[in-house]
Amino acid sequence: KDLTVVDPSNNVEFFFLRPKDIAIYVGSGELDLGITGRDLAQESDAPVAERLSLGFGSSTFRYAAPAGTDWTVSDLAGQRIATA
Template identity: 45%
Template sequence: MGEHEPITFALPKGRILEDSAAFLESCGIPASVAQSDSRLLRFDAPPYRFLVVRGQDVPTYVEHGAADLGIVGRDVLLEQEPQVYEPLDLGFGYCRLAVAAPADRVPDPGRSHLRVATKYPRLAEAHFRAKGVQAEVIKLYGSIELAPLVGLSEVIVDLVSTGETLRRNGLVELETILESTCRLIVNRASMKTRTREISDLIRRFRERREAA
Protein backbone atom coordinates (compact mmCIF):
# COMPACT_ATOMS: atom_id res chain seq x y z
CA MET A 1 0.00 0.00 0.00
CA GLY A 2 1.44 3.35 -1.03
CA GLU A 3 2.50 6.05 1.40
CA HIS A 4 -0.34 8.36 0.37
CA GLU A 5 -3.06 5.73 0.29
CA PRO A 6 -5.90 6.38 2.75
CA ILE A 7 -5.97 4.53 6.04
CA THR A 8 -8.88 2.17 5.54
CA PHE A 9 -11.30 0.99 8.22
CA ALA A 10 -13.73 -1.92 7.81
CA LEU A 11 -16.84 -1.15 9.86
CA PRO A 12 -19.75 -3.52 10.58
CA LYS A 13 -23.21 -2.86 9.21
CA GLY A 14 -26.21 -2.76 11.50
CA ARG A 15 -26.57 -1.66 15.09
CA ILE A 16 -22.83 -1.57 15.78
CA LEU A 17 -22.12 0.92 12.98
CA GLU A 18 -23.57 3.81 14.97
CA ASP A 19 -21.49 2.99 18.05
CA SER A 20 -18.36 2.45 15.95
CA ALA A 21 -18.77 5.76 14.14
CA ALA A 22 -19.43 7.60 17.42
CA PHE A 23 -16.30 6.15 19.00
CA LEU A 24 -14.12 7.07 16.02
CA GLU A 25 -15.63 10.57 15.90
CA SER A 26 -14.76 11.01 19.58
CA CYS A 27 -11.15 10.28 18.60
CA GLY A 28 -11.17 12.92 15.85
CA ILE A 29 -11.80 10.56 12.94
CA PRO A 30 -14.71 11.64 10.66
CA ALA A 31 -16.45 8.27 10.59
CA SER A 32 -19.99 9.65 10.66
CA VAL A 33 -19.69 9.98 6.88
CA ALA A 34 -20.12 6.18 6.79
CA GLN A 35 -23.71 6.66 7.98
CA SER A 36 -24.58 9.32 5.42
CA ASP A 37 -26.01 7.05 2.70
CA SER A 38 -27.12 3.48 3.36
CA ARG A 39 -26.88 2.67 -0.37
CA LEU A 40 -23.12 3.22 -0.44
CA LEU A 41 -20.53 0.82 0.94
CA ARG A 42 -17.35 2.91 0.59
CA PHE A 43 -16.87 6.39 1.98
CA ASP A 44 -13.82 8.65 1.64
CA ALA A 45 -12.91 11.31 4.19
CA PRO A 46 -9.19 11.91 3.54
CA PRO A 47 -6.89 10.70 4.92
CA TYR A 48 -9.36 7.95 5.84
CA ARG A 49 -11.57 5.53 3.96
CA PHE A 50 -14.44 3.54 5.46
CA LEU A 51 -15.82 0.25 4.15
CA VAL A 52 -19.21 -0.78 5.53
CA VAL A 53 -19.53 -4.57 5.42
CA ARG A 54 -21.25 -7.45 7.20
CA GLY A 55 -19.84 -7.88 10.68
CA GLN A 56 -18.70 -11.42 9.94
CA ASP A 57 -16.80 -10.16 6.88
CA VAL A 58 -14.77 -7.51 8.74
CA PRO A 59 -11.93 -9.94 9.66
CA THR A 60 -11.65 -11.09 6.04
CA TYR A 61 -11.24 -7.54 4.74
CA VAL A 62 -8.59 -6.81 7.36
CA GLU A 63 -6.73 -10.12 7.15
CA HIS A 64 -6.37 -9.89 3.37
CA GLY A 65 -5.35 -6.23 3.32
CA ALA A 66 -8.44 -4.61 1.82
CA ALA A 67 -8.63 -2.65 5.09
CA ASP A 68 -5.89 -1.61 7.49
CA LEU A 69 -8.08 -1.69 10.58
CA GLY A 70 -11.48 -3.02 11.54
CA ILE A 71 -14.01 -3.07 14.34
CA VAL A 72 -15.61 -6.43 15.08
CA GLY A 73 -17.11 -8.42 17.93
CA ARG A 74 -15.02 -10.82 20.00
CA ASP A 75 -17.53 -13.55 19.12
CA VAL A 76 -16.64 -13.29 15.43
CA LEU A 77 -12.91 -13.36 16.14
CA LEU A 78 -13.20 -16.48 18.29
CA GLU A 79 -15.32 -18.23 15.67
CA GLN A 80 -13.07 -17.36 12.72
CA GLU A 81 -9.60 -17.05 14.30
CA PRO A 82 -8.29 -14.67 11.60
CA GLN A 83 -4.60 -13.86 11.26
CA VAL A 84 -4.79 -10.25 12.48
CA TYR A 85 -3.55 -8.18 15.41
CA GLU A 86 -6.10 -7.46 18.14
CA PRO A 87 -4.60 -4.60 20.16
CA LEU A 88 -7.63 -3.21 21.96
CA ASP A 89 -11.00 -3.99 23.52
CA LEU A 90 -13.14 -0.97 22.57
CA GLY A 91 -15.68 -1.71 25.29
CA PHE A 92 -18.92 -1.10 23.39
CA GLY A 93 -21.32 -3.48 21.64
CA TYR A 94 -21.71 -5.79 24.63
CA CYS A 95 -23.60 -9.03 24.06
CA ARG A 96 -23.26 -12.67 25.00
CA LEU A 97 -23.25 -15.91 23.06
CA ALA A 98 -25.86 -18.09 24.70
CA VAL A 99 -27.69 -21.39 24.45
CA ALA A 100 -31.48 -21.06 24.30
CA ALA A 101 -34.48 -23.35 23.82
CA PRO A 102 -38.29 -23.13 23.70
CA ALA A 103 -39.62 -22.46 27.19
CA ASP A 104 -41.96 -25.46 26.95
CA ARG A 105 -39.37 -27.86 25.49
CA VAL A 106 -36.14 -27.40 27.43
CA PRO A 107 -33.94 -30.46 26.79
CA ASP A 108 -33.02 -32.74 29.67
CA PRO A 109 -29.61 -31.67 31.04
CA GLY A 110 -28.48 -35.29 30.85
CA ARG A 111 -28.92 -35.53 27.08
CA SER A 112 -25.86 -36.85 25.22
CA HIS A 113 -26.97 -35.63 21.79
CA LEU A 114 -28.54 -32.35 20.67
CA ARG A 115 -29.45 -30.69 17.39
CA VAL A 116 -28.12 -27.14 17.53
CA ALA A 117 -28.87 -24.30 15.10
CA THR A 118 -26.37 -21.44 15.01
CA LYS A 119 -24.28 -18.97 13.05
CA TYR A 120 -21.33 -20.06 15.21
CA PRO A 121 -20.74 -23.74 14.40
CA ARG A 122 -17.16 -23.94 15.67
CA LEU A 123 -17.88 -22.30 19.03
CA ALA A 124 -21.11 -24.26 19.48
CA GLU A 125 -19.48 -27.61 18.73
CA ALA A 126 -16.55 -26.88 21.04
CA HIS A 127 -18.88 -25.83 23.87
CA PHE A 128 -20.98 -28.98 23.76
CA ARG A 129 -17.98 -31.24 23.21
CA ALA A 130 -16.45 -29.88 26.43
CA LYS A 131 -19.68 -30.87 28.21
CA GLY A 132 -19.60 -34.38 26.76
CA VAL A 133 -22.54 -33.72 24.45
CA GLN A 134 -22.50 -34.73 20.79
CA ALA A 135 -23.85 -31.73 18.90
CA GLU A 136 -25.41 -32.05 15.47
CA VAL A 137 -24.72 -28.48 14.37
CA ILE A 138 -26.95 -26.91 11.74
CA LYS A 139 -25.49 -23.69 10.35
CA LEU A 140 -27.91 -20.88 9.60
CA TYR A 141 -27.30 -17.30 8.50
CA GLY A 142 -30.28 -15.59 10.11
CA SER A 143 -33.60 -16.00 11.96
CA ILE A 144 -31.92 -18.47 14.31
CA GLU A 145 -34.80 -18.24 16.80
CA LEU A 146 -37.14 -19.89 14.30
CA ALA A 147 -35.21 -23.18 14.16
CA PRO A 148 -36.46 -24.84 17.38
CA LEU A 149 -39.99 -23.54 16.86
CA VAL A 150 -40.37 -25.54 13.63
CA GLY A 151 -38.41 -28.62 14.72
CA LEU A 152 -35.20 -27.90 12.82
CA SER A 153 -33.22 -27.95 16.06
CA GLU A 154 -33.73 -28.52 19.77
CA VAL A 155 -31.63 -25.57 20.92
CA ILE A 156 -29.91 -22.57 19.40
CA VAL A 157 -26.61 -20.83 20.04
CA ASP A 158 -26.90 -17.15 19.24
CA LEU A 159 -25.97 -13.66 20.34
CA VAL A 160 -28.16 -12.16 23.05
CA SER A 161 -28.18 -8.51 24.05
CA THR A 162 -31.34 -7.69 26.00
CA GLY A 163 -33.02 -11.08 25.56
CA GLU A 164 -36.16 -9.45 24.16
CA THR A 165 -36.03 -11.35 20.85
CA LEU A 166 -35.81 -14.65 22.73
CA ARG A 167 -38.79 -13.77 24.92
CA ARG A 168 -40.93 -12.69 21.98
CA ASN A 169 -40.32 -16.05 20.34
CA GLY A 170 -41.03 -18.08 23.47
CA LEU A 171 -37.40 -19.03 24.08
CA VAL A 172 -35.47 -19.06 27.34
CA GLU A 173 -31.75 -18.61 27.83
CA LEU A 174 -30.14 -21.72 29.31
CA GLU A 175 -26.47 -20.79 29.65
CA THR A 176 -23.85 -18.29 28.50
CA ILE A 177 -20.95 -19.55 26.40
CA LEU A 178 -19.00 -16.28 26.26
CA GLU A 179 -19.33 -12.52 26.56
CA SER A 180 -18.40 -10.23 23.69
CA THR A 181 -17.54 -6.60 23.07
CA CYS A 182 -16.15 -4.87 19.99
CA ARG A 183 -12.44 -5.17 19.32
CA LEU A 184 -10.02 -3.21 17.17
CA ILE A 185 -8.18 -5.43 14.70
CA VAL A 186 -5.22 -4.51 12.49
CA ASN A 187 -3.80 -6.01 9.31
CA ARG A 188 -0.37 -7.50 10.04
CA ALA A 189 1.33 -6.04 6.98
CA SER A 190 -0.17 -2.59 7.61
CA MET A 191 1.19 -2.66 11.15
CA LYS A 192 4.68 -3.07 9.71
CA THR A 193 4.45 -0.70 6.74
CA ARG A 194 2.41 2.06 8.43
CA THR A 195 3.68 1.63 11.96
CA ARG A 196 3.72 5.30 12.94
CA GLU A 197 0.22 6.09 11.67
CA ILE A 198 -1.44 2.99 13.08
CA SER A 199 0.42 3.13 16.39
CA ASP A 200 -0.79 6.72 16.79
CA LEU A 201 -4.38 5.62 16.14
CA ILE A 202 -4.12 2.80 18.67
CA ARG A 203 -2.73 5.26 21.23
CA ARG A 204 -5.64 7.66 20.64
CA PHE A 205 -8.17 4.85 20.89
CA ARG A 206 -6.62 3.54 24.09
CA GLU A 207 -6.60 7.00 25.69
CA ARG A 208 -10.25 7.51 24.73
CA ARG A 209 -11.16 4.09 26.10
CA GLU A 210 -9.37 4.71 29.40
CA ALA A 211 -11.01 8.12 29.75
CA ALA A 212 -14.51 6.69 29.32
Protein backbone atom coordinates (compact mmCIF):
# COMPACT_ATOMS: atom_id res chain seq x y z
CA LYS A 1 0.00 0.00 0.00
CA ASP A 2 1.38 3.40 -0.98
CA LEU A 3 1.59 5.69 2.03
CA THR A 4 2.61 8.81 0.11
CA VAL A 5 0.66 11.00 -2.31
CA VAL A 6 2.27 13.82 -4.26
CA ASP A 7 0.32 16.87 -5.43
CA PRO A 8 2.66 18.30 -8.08
CA SER A 9 0.44 21.29 -8.88
CA ASN A 10 0.88 22.57 -5.30
CA ASN A 11 4.30 21.02 -4.65
CA VAL A 12 3.02 19.14 -1.58
CA GLU A 13 3.63 15.58 -0.38
CA PHE A 14 1.09 13.87 1.87
CA PHE A 15 2.18 11.01 4.12
CA PHE A 16 -0.34 8.61 5.62
CA LEU A 17 1.03 7.60 9.02
CA ARG A 18 -0.25 6.03 12.19
CA PRO A 19 -1.83 8.86 14.19
CA LYS A 20 0.51 8.26 17.14
CA ASP A 21 3.59 8.71 14.89
CA ILE A 22 2.65 12.04 13.31
CA ALA A 23 3.88 14.30 16.13
CA ILE A 24 7.14 12.33 16.32
CA TYR A 25 7.89 12.92 12.63
CA VAL A 26 6.98 16.61 12.88
CA GLY A 27 8.97 17.05 16.09
CA SER A 28 12.06 15.47 14.52
CA GLY A 29 11.84 17.79 11.51
CA GLU A 30 11.19 14.98 9.02
CA LEU A 31 7.79 16.52 8.24
CA ASP A 32 6.73 20.17 8.22
CA LEU A 33 3.15 19.80 9.43
CA GLY A 34 0.90 17.14 10.86
CA ILE A 35 -2.77 16.70 11.67
CA THR A 36 -3.37 14.48 14.68
CA GLY A 37 -5.16 14.42 17.97
CA ARG A 38 -4.07 16.80 20.71
CA ASP A 39 -3.83 13.88 23.12
CA LEU A 40 -1.53 11.95 20.80
CA ALA A 41 0.74 14.95 20.31
CA GLN A 42 0.98 15.47 24.07
CA GLU A 43 1.60 11.79 24.79
CA SER A 44 4.39 11.63 22.20
CA ASP A 45 6.54 14.12 24.17
CA ALA A 46 7.69 15.41 20.77
CA PRO A 47 8.71 19.08 20.59
CA VAL A 48 5.64 20.28 18.66
CA ALA A 49 3.25 23.21 19.04
CA GLU A 50 -0.44 23.28 18.17
CA ARG A 51 -0.92 25.90 15.47
CA LEU A 52 -4.63 25.53 14.80
CA SER A 53 -7.53 23.80 16.48
CA LEU A 54 -9.73 22.34 13.77
CA GLY A 55 -12.84 22.72 15.90
CA PHE A 56 -13.96 19.11 15.85
CA GLY A 57 -13.20 15.96 17.72
CA SER A 58 -14.39 15.47 21.21
CA SER A 59 -14.85 12.22 22.97
CA THR A 60 -17.06 10.62 25.52
CA PHE A 61 -15.82 7.70 27.56
CA ARG A 62 -17.85 4.57 26.85
CA TYR A 63 -17.34 1.08 28.11
CA ALA A 64 -18.68 -2.24 26.98
CA ALA A 65 -19.33 -5.32 29.07
CA PRO A 66 -20.58 -8.79 28.25
CA ALA A 67 -24.32 -8.96 27.67
CA GLY A 68 -26.29 -9.57 30.82
CA THR A 69 -23.80 -7.97 33.20
CA ASP A 70 -24.86 -5.05 35.34
CA TRP A 71 -21.61 -3.11 35.69
CA THR A 72 -21.09 0.45 36.87
CA VAL A 73 -18.01 2.63 36.44
CA SER A 74 -16.90 1.85 40.00
CA ASP A 75 -16.83 -1.85 39.06
CA LEU A 76 -13.96 -1.12 36.65
CA ALA A 77 -11.41 -0.79 39.47
CA GLY A 78 -8.87 -3.59 39.23
CA GLN A 79 -10.19 -4.89 35.88
CA ARG A 80 -8.20 -5.48 32.68
CA ILE A 81 -9.36 -2.86 30.18
CA ALA A 82 -8.62 -2.44 26.46
CA THR A 83 -8.69 0.93 24.72
CA ALA A 84 -8.00 2.28 21.25
